[in-house]
Amino acid sequence: MEIGKGDNIRDRSMMLKAVIIGITAGLCNGLFGSGGGIIVVPAMIHLLKVEEHDAHATAIAVILPLSLVSVLVYSKHNYFDWNTVWKVCIGGVIGSGIGAWLLPRIPVKFLSKIFAIFMILAGLRMII
Amino acid sequence: MILFLIGLASGIISGMGMGGGTILIPGLIFLANIPQHLAQSVNLSVFFPTSIVALWIHTKNKHVRYKLALKIIIAGVVGAFIGSWIAVSMSTRTLGRLFGFFILAMGIYELFRKTKTDK
Numbered sequence: 001m002e003i004g005k006g007d008n009i010r011d012r013s014m015m016l017k018a019v020i021i022g023i024t025a026g027l028c029n030g031l032f033g034s035g036g037g038i039i040v041v042p043a044m045i046h047l048l049k050v051e052e053h054d055a056h057a058t059a060i061a062v063i064l065p066l067s068l069v070s071v072l073v074y075s076k077h078n079y080f081d082w083n084t085v086w087k088v089c090i091g092g093v094i095g096s097g098i099g100a101w102l103l104p105r106i107p108v109k110f111l112s113k114i115f116a117i118f119m120i121l122a123g124l125r126m127i128i
Numbered sequence: 129m130i131l132f133l134i135g136l137a138s139g140i141i142s143g144m145g146m147g148g149g150t151i152l153i154p155g156l157i158f159l160a161n162i163p164q165h166l167a168q169s170v171n172l173s174v175f176f177p178t179s180i181v182a183l184w185i186h187t188k189n190k191h192v193r194y195k196l197a198l199k200i201i202i203a204g205v206v207g208a209f210i211g212s213w214i215a216v217s218m219s220t221r222t223l224g225r226l227f228g229f230f231i232l233a234m235g236i237y238e239l240f241r242k243t244k245t246d247k
Binding site: 015018020021022028029030033035037040044048053056057071074075081088089090091092093094095098099100103106108112113116120125127 | 131132133134135136137138139140141142143144145146147148149150151152153154156157158160162165166167168169170171172173174175176177178179180182183186187189191192193194196197199200201202203204205206207208209210211212213214215216224225226227228229230231232233234235236237238239241
Protein backbone atom coordinates (compact mmCIF):
# COMPACT_ATOMS: atom_id res chain seq x y z
CA MET A 1 0.00 0.00 0.00
CA GLU A 2 1.34 3.41 -0.91
CA ILE A 3 1.84 5.92 1.85
CA GLY A 4 1.89 9.69 1.57
CA LYS A 5 -0.13 12.42 0.00
CA GLY A 6 -2.23 10.22 -2.30
CA ASP A 7 -3.21 8.01 0.59
CA ASN A 8 -4.22 10.99 2.63
CA ILE A 9 -6.43 12.31 -0.13
CA ARG A 10 -8.00 8.90 -0.63
CA ASP A 11 -8.70 8.63 3.10
CA ARG A 12 -10.34 12.01 3.08
CA SER A 13 -12.54 11.20 0.10
CA MET A 14 -13.43 7.86 1.73
CA MET A 15 -14.40 9.69 4.89
CA LEU A 16 -16.53 12.18 2.95
CA LYS A 17 -18.28 9.37 1.11
CA ALA A 18 -18.88 7.51 4.39
CA VAL A 19 -20.41 10.64 5.91
CA ILE A 20 -22.70 11.22 2.92
CA ILE A 21 -23.79 7.58 2.88
CA GLY A 22 -24.45 7.70 6.63
CA ILE A 23 -26.51 10.89 6.57
CA THR A 24 -28.60 9.72 3.61
CA ALA A 25 -29.23 6.26 5.06
CA GLY A 26 -30.07 7.66 8.49
CA LEU A 27 -32.46 10.26 7.06
CA CYS A 28 -34.21 7.71 4.90
CA ASN A 29 -34.39 5.05 7.61
CA GLY A 30 -35.76 7.54 10.11
CA LEU A 31 -38.21 9.21 7.76
CA PHE A 32 -39.65 6.06 6.18
CA GLY A 33 -38.89 3.52 8.91
CA SER A 34 -37.17 1.43 6.26
CA GLY A 35 -34.86 1.61 3.33
CA GLY A 36 -31.53 2.17 5.07
CA GLY A 37 -30.17 -1.03 3.58
CA ILE A 38 -31.38 -0.15 0.10
CA ILE A 39 -29.05 2.88 0.27
CA VAL A 40 -26.11 1.53 2.26
CA VAL A 41 -25.54 -1.69 0.32
CA PRO A 42 -25.26 -0.31 -3.24
CA ALA A 43 -23.48 2.82 -1.97
CA MET A 44 -20.78 0.76 -0.29
CA ILE A 45 -20.37 -1.45 -3.35
CA HIS A 46 -20.22 1.37 -5.92
CA LEU A 47 -18.74 4.32 -4.00
CA LEU A 48 -16.47 2.56 -1.52
CA LYS A 49 -15.70 -0.50 -3.64
CA VAL A 50 -16.63 -2.90 -0.86
CA GLU A 51 -17.08 -6.50 -1.95
CA GLU A 52 -20.78 -7.46 -2.15
CA HIS A 53 -20.91 -10.00 0.67
CA ASP A 54 -19.01 -7.65 3.01
CA ALA A 55 -21.32 -4.80 1.99
CA HIS A 56 -24.42 -6.77 2.99
CA ALA A 57 -22.85 -7.79 6.30
CA THR A 58 -21.51 -4.31 7.11
CA ALA A 59 -24.87 -2.74 6.21
CA ILE A 60 -26.53 -4.67 9.05
CA ALA A 61 -23.96 -3.32 11.51
CA VAL A 62 -24.75 0.20 10.23
CA ILE A 63 -28.56 -0.05 10.19
CA LEU A 64 -28.86 -1.51 13.70
CA PRO A 65 -27.78 1.61 15.63
CA LEU A 66 -29.61 3.88 13.17
CA SER A 67 -32.84 1.96 13.68
CA LEU A 68 -32.32 2.08 17.43
CA VAL A 69 -32.07 5.88 17.35
CA SER A 70 -35.17 6.11 15.15
CA VAL A 71 -37.22 3.75 17.33
CA LEU A 72 -36.31 5.86 20.38
CA VAL A 73 -37.53 9.03 18.67
CA TYR A 74 -40.72 7.31 17.47
CA SER A 75 -41.46 5.84 20.91
CA LYS A 76 -40.90 9.21 22.56
CA HIS A 77 -43.86 10.38 20.47
CA ASN A 78 -45.88 7.31 21.46
CA TYR A 79 -45.42 5.56 18.14
CA PHE A 80 -44.51 2.24 19.64
CA ASP A 81 -46.69 -0.75 20.41
CA TRP A 82 -45.18 -3.84 21.99
CA ASN A 83 -48.32 -5.85 21.40
CA THR A 84 -47.98 -5.44 17.63
CA VAL A 85 -44.19 -5.68 17.57
CA TRP A 86 -43.84 -9.08 19.23
CA LYS A 87 -46.48 -10.73 17.04
CA VAL A 88 -44.91 -9.43 13.83
CA CYS A 89 -41.46 -10.32 15.23
CA ILE A 90 -42.26 -13.98 15.74
CA GLY A 91 -43.58 -14.22 12.21
CA GLY A 92 -40.59 -12.30 10.92
CA VAL A 93 -38.00 -14.53 12.59
CA ILE A 94 -39.65 -17.74 11.35
CA GLY A 95 -40.19 -16.19 7.92
CA SER A 96 -36.58 -15.11 7.45
CA GLY A 97 -35.46 -18.68 8.19
CA ILE A 98 -37.89 -19.98 5.57
CA GLY A 99 -36.77 -17.28 3.12
CA ALA A 100 -33.10 -18.17 3.51
CA TRP A 101 -33.97 -21.82 2.95
CA LEU A 102 -36.09 -21.02 -0.10
CA LEU A 103 -33.51 -18.71 -1.68
CA PRO A 104 -31.54 -21.33 -3.65
CA ARG A 105 -34.74 -23.19 -4.56
CA ILE A 106 -36.82 -20.53 -6.29
CA PRO A 107 -36.58 -18.14 -9.26
CA VAL A 108 -35.63 -15.07 -7.20
CA LYS A 109 -35.35 -12.78 -10.19
CA PHE A 110 -38.91 -13.45 -11.30
CA LEU A 111 -40.23 -13.06 -7.75
CA SER A 112 -38.40 -9.78 -7.19
CA LYS A 113 -40.12 -8.34 -10.27
CA ILE A 114 -43.51 -9.40 -8.86
CA PHE A 115 -42.68 -7.66 -5.57
CA ALA A 116 -41.58 -4.61 -7.49
CA ILE A 117 -45.00 -4.44 -9.13
CA PHE A 118 -46.67 -4.83 -5.71
CA MET A 119 -44.56 -1.97 -4.37
CA ILE A 120 -45.47 0.25 -7.31
CA LEU A 121 -49.21 -0.48 -6.84
CA ALA A 122 -49.05 0.04 -3.07
CA GLY A 123 -47.12 3.27 -3.63
CA LEU A 124 -49.68 4.60 -6.10
CA ARG A 125 -52.54 3.72 -3.77
CA MET A 126 -50.86 5.57 -0.91
CA ILE A 127 -50.20 8.67 -2.98
CA ILE A 128 -53.71 8.99 -4.44
CA MET B 129 -52.90 -13.95 13.78
CA ILE B 130 -52.93 -11.52 10.85
CA LEU B 131 -49.95 -9.72 12.39
CA PHE B 132 -48.05 -13.00 12.64
CA LEU B 133 -48.84 -13.80 8.99
CA ILE B 134 -47.77 -10.36 7.76
CA GLY B 135 -44.54 -10.77 9.75
CA LEU B 136 -44.05 -14.23 8.29
CA ALA B 137 -44.53 -13.03 4.71
CA SER B 138 -42.18 -10.08 5.09
CA GLY B 139 -39.67 -12.32 6.89
CA ILE B 140 -39.66 -14.77 3.99
CA ILE B 141 -39.14 -11.93 1.51
CA SER B 142 -36.35 -10.29 3.50
CA GLY B 143 -34.77 -13.71 4.09
CA MET B 144 -34.52 -13.99 0.33
CA GLY B 145 -32.60 -10.73 0.29
CA MET B 146 -35.33 -8.39 -0.89
CA GLY B 147 -36.27 -5.38 1.21
CA GLY B 148 -38.69 -6.72 3.82
CA GLY B 149 -39.66 -3.34 5.19
CA THR B 150 -40.98 -1.96 1.97
CA ILE B 151 -43.42 -4.89 2.01
CA LEU B 152 -44.10 -5.05 5.76
CA ILE B 153 -45.16 -1.42 6.13
CA PRO B 154 -47.82 -1.42 3.37
CA GLY B 155 -48.91 -4.87 4.62
CA LEU B 156 -49.51 -3.53 8.12
CA ILE B 157 -51.31 -0.48 6.77
CA PHE B 158 -53.59 -2.19 4.25
CA LEU B 159 -54.20 -5.56 5.93
CA ALA B 160 -54.08 -4.69 9.63
CA ASN B 161 -55.22 -1.05 9.57
CA ILE B 162 -52.16 0.10 11.45
CA PRO B 163 -51.47 3.83 11.06
CA GLN B 164 -48.44 4.97 9.06
CA HIS B 165 -46.17 6.08 11.92
CA LEU B 166 -46.80 2.97 13.98
CA ALA B 167 -46.27 0.69 10.96
CA GLN B 168 -42.87 2.34 10.41
CA SER B 169 -41.96 1.97 14.07
CA VAL B 170 -42.94 -1.72 13.96
CA ASN B 171 -40.71 -2.26 10.94
CA LEU B 172 -37.74 -0.62 12.65
CA SER B 173 -38.26 -2.78 15.76
CA VAL B 174 -38.75 -6.05 13.90
CA PHE B 175 -35.35 -5.55 12.31
CA PHE B 176 -33.52 -6.13 15.61
CA PRO B 177 -33.94 -9.86 16.41
CA THR B 178 -33.17 -11.20 12.93
CA SER B 179 -30.38 -8.75 12.21
CA ILE B 180 -28.62 -9.37 15.52
CA VAL B 181 -28.44 -13.07 14.67
CA ALA B 182 -27.32 -12.29 11.11
CA LEU B 183 -24.69 -9.83 12.36
CA TRP B 184 -23.30 -12.39 14.78
CA ILE B 185 -22.92 -14.95 11.97
CA HIS B 186 -21.38 -12.41 9.57
CA THR B 187 -18.96 -11.27 12.30
CA LYS B 188 -17.83 -14.83 12.90
CA ASN B 189 -17.21 -15.19 9.16
CA LYS B 190 -15.27 -11.90 9.18
CA HIS B 191 -17.50 -10.16 6.66
CA VAL B 192 -18.29 -7.11 8.79
CA ARG B 193 -15.95 -4.16 8.27
CA TYR B 194 -16.47 -2.48 11.60
CA LYS B 195 -14.04 0.40 11.06
CA LEU B 196 -15.91 1.47 7.95
CA ALA B 197 -19.26 0.81 9.65
CA LEU B 198 -18.31 3.14 12.50
CA LYS B 199 -17.57 6.02 10.11
CA ILE B 200 -20.95 5.60 8.42
CA ILE B 201 -22.75 5.19 11.77
CA ILE B 202 -21.44 8.46 13.24
CA ALA B 203 -22.97 10.46 10.39
CA GLY B 204 -25.89 8.08 10.17
CA VAL B 205 -27.03 8.68 13.74
CA VAL B 206 -27.36 12.40 12.98
CA GLY B 207 -29.38 11.58 9.87
CA ALA B 208 -31.54 9.15 11.82
CA PHE B 209 -32.38 11.80 14.43
CA ILE B 210 -33.34 14.34 11.77
CA GLY B 211 -35.28 11.84 9.65
CA SER B 212 -37.29 10.46 12.58
CA TRP B 213 -37.94 13.93 13.90
CA ILE B 214 -39.34 14.98 10.50
CA ALA B 215 -41.48 11.82 10.41
CA VAL B 216 -43.03 12.30 13.86
CA SER B 217 -43.74 15.96 13.05
CA MET B 218 -45.80 15.00 10.00
CA SER B 219 -49.49 14.09 9.83
CA THR B 220 -50.42 10.49 9.04
CA ARG B 221 -51.69 11.52 5.61
CA THR B 222 -48.57 13.47 4.63
CA LEU B 223 -46.16 10.82 5.81
CA GLY B 224 -48.26 8.13 4.11
CA ARG B 225 -48.09 10.00 0.81
CA LEU B 226 -44.37 10.57 1.10
CA PHE B 227 -43.90 6.89 1.89
CA GLY B 228 -46.03 6.10 -1.18
CA PHE B 229 -43.59 8.04 -3.37
CA PHE B 230 -40.71 6.26 -1.69
CA ILE B 231 -41.95 2.72 -2.35
CA LEU B 232 -43.07 3.72 -5.83
CA ALA B 233 -39.47 4.75 -6.54
CA MET B 234 -38.11 1.61 -4.87
CA GLY B 235 -40.51 -0.53 -6.91
CA ILE B 236 -39.41 1.07 -10.17
CA TYR B 237 -35.75 0.65 -9.16
CA GLU B 238 -36.30 -3.01 -8.28
CA LEU B 239 -38.21 -3.62 -11.51
CA PHE B 240 -35.36 -2.43 -13.69
CA ARG B 241 -32.45 -3.44 -11.50
CA LYS B 242 -30.10 -6.04 -12.89
CA THR B 243 -29.81 -8.90 -10.42
CA LYS B 244 -26.87 -11.23 -9.95
CA THR B 245 -28.75 -13.98 -11.75
CA ASP B 246 -28.68 -11.86 -14.93
CA LYS B 247 -25.10 -12.79 -15.53
